[in-house]
Amino acid sequence: NIGESILYLWVEKIRDVLIQKSQMTEPGPDVKKKTEEEDVECEDDLILACQPENPVKALDFDISENQPEIEELPPIDHGIPITDRRSTFQAHLAPVVCPKQVKMVLAKLYENKKIASATHNIYAYRIYCEDKQTFLQDCEDDGETAAGGRLLHLMEILNVRNVMVVVSRWYGGILLGPDRFKHINNCARNILVEKNYTSSPEESSKGLGKNKKVKKDKKRSEH
Numbered sequence: 001n002i003g004e005s006i007l008y009l010w011v012e013k014i015r016d017v018l019i020q021k022s023q024m025t026e027p028g029p030d031v032k033k034k035t036e037e038e039d040v041e042c043e044d045d046l047i048l049a050c051q052p053e054n055p056v057k058a059l060d061f062d063i064s065e066n067q068p069e070i071e072e073l074p075p076i077d078h079g080i081p082i083t084d085r086r087s088t089f090q091a092h093l094a095p096v097v098c099p100k101q102v103k104m105v106l107a108k109l110y111e112n113k114k115i116a117s118a119t120h121n122i123y124a125y126r127i128y129c130e131d132k133q134t135f136l137q138d139c140e141d142d143g144e145t146a147a148g149g150r151l152l153h154l155m156e157i158l159n160v161r162n163v164m165v166v167v168s169r170w171y172g173g174i175l176l177g178p179d180r181f182k183h184i185n186n187c188a189r190n191i192l193v194e195k196n197y198t199s200s201p202e203e204s205s206k207g208l209g210k211n212k213k214v215k216k217d218k219k220r221s222e223h
Contacts, residue, residue, distance in 0.1 A: 009182065012150060016178075074105060077194075078090065078092050079190055079194070082183050085172060086174055087169060087171055087174065087180065088169070089187045090167070091191040092109060092165070092166040093165050093191045093197075096125055096162060097162050106123070118168035118169060120141075120143050120167075120168070120171075121166055122166070122168075123151070123166040123167070124138070124139035124152035124164070126156070126161055127162055137156075139152040144184075147167075147181060151165065154189060158197070163197050165191065165192065
C-alpha cells in the first residue's frame, strides 16, 4: 500500500463494518440487497434493469429562483484509465457552478457511446454558494452500491469546490471486491490533482494530516 491513502481506506472499511452491523441489528423490510459481490451472474441484468432509459432525464434538480441561468457547457477533461483484472476505470472532470451545468455535463458525456456503455458511471459534485456560505452537493452510485457517497466523501476531505467528477467503470467479468472503490477514488483524486483542484499530490493523499505537520514545523521554526 505504499503511496496510498491508508487512513482513508481504514475509515471506509470501518464505515462498511458499522453499516453491516446496523443492518443486522435493526429490523427492517425483508429486502435482499444485491451488490456486485453477492450476485455475479446477474450483475449485468440488474444494472440494465436499474438504469433508466435516459440517465440524464432521471435527474430532477430544483434550481432556485435566485440562481442565474447558465447555458454554456463547461469544458470536460478525461483522466488516465486504470485497469485491473479486465475492469477499467476512468475519471472525467468538469468545473460547474450550478446544477444545470451538472445535467449538461452528464448529457454531453452520454453522447460518447463508450462512456454510455460503461457498466457504471458514478459521479459527485460540490458547488460553493457564496451568498449562503454553504455547499450544494450530491452524488450518484449508478448501480455501484455506496460508490457515489465514497467519491463525494473524498471530495469533501480534499475540500474541492465548483467541480464535478464522473468515474466510468467497465466491468471485465472478474470481481475486484473493495479494490474497486480504491480505483474509483484514485482515478478521481488523480484528475483533481492534475487539474489543480488540490494544492499537491501530498495534500490529496494525506488530507488533514498534512495540516498538522505544517503546524508542527511552524512551531519548530519559531523556537
